[in-house]
Amino acid sequence: MKIQEKIREELKEAMKNREEVRLMVLKSLIAGFTNELISLGKKPQEPIEDKDALNVIKKAVKQRKDSIEQYGKGGREDLVASEKAELEILEKYLPEMMSEEKIREIAIAKKAELGIEDATNLPAGKAGAGILIGAILGQIKSTGEDVDGALVKKVVEELI
Incomplete structure (x- = not known):
């Protein structure tokens, strides 16, 4: 329906x-x-x-x-x-969102894949956080799952 x-x-x-x-x-x-x-x-x-x-x-x-x-x-x-x-x-009408723990797992993997250790070696300075967020969102969206972009941003900021 x-x-x-x-x-x-x-x-x-x-x-x-x-x-x-x-x-x-x-x-x-x-x-x-x-x-x-x-x-x-x-x-x-x-x-x-x-x-x-x-x-x-x-x-x-x-x-x-x-x-x-x-x-x-x-x-x-x-x-x-x-x-x-x-x-x-x-x-009640929204699809179930991906959990923070699962987002964190994906973020850690993407961070390693992109070679990001901390905020000092981000490509393009602060915009590099956006690159990491974009990569994470791209991977999650490709699976067809729904995710809160603000939650992804929060997780990325905690990791770097």
Whole structure:
């Protein structure tokens, strides 16, 4: 079942069960799908590809995480709780991300393969970290697995 179809089915279920938060999140995703289709030059009635749907969901997740951080800084724990509830719903639709341990294993292997010992012998200075990150992301994406780029960056920064 495609992501869009799954979300529409769960929207109906949320309506029947009167789950307001879940209903609001699912409606916002459907609106996001429509906006994405329009931005891609397609008709809003067309089904959205899963990769485009995942992009919409990832944007929504990133927005929620940013909001949680900002509300936390502002001392608005009520809004933090609300955003966390929405984030929990959204994350159910994302594919499972590669673990930090597995990323670290790949990063160590790539670091050795590229001959990088520490930050002082990076090719092209600081941009060399980008080269290592790019190599790691390329290897992971070629396997078809999904990975958080920010997590890869964090692991690389810890290693060099």
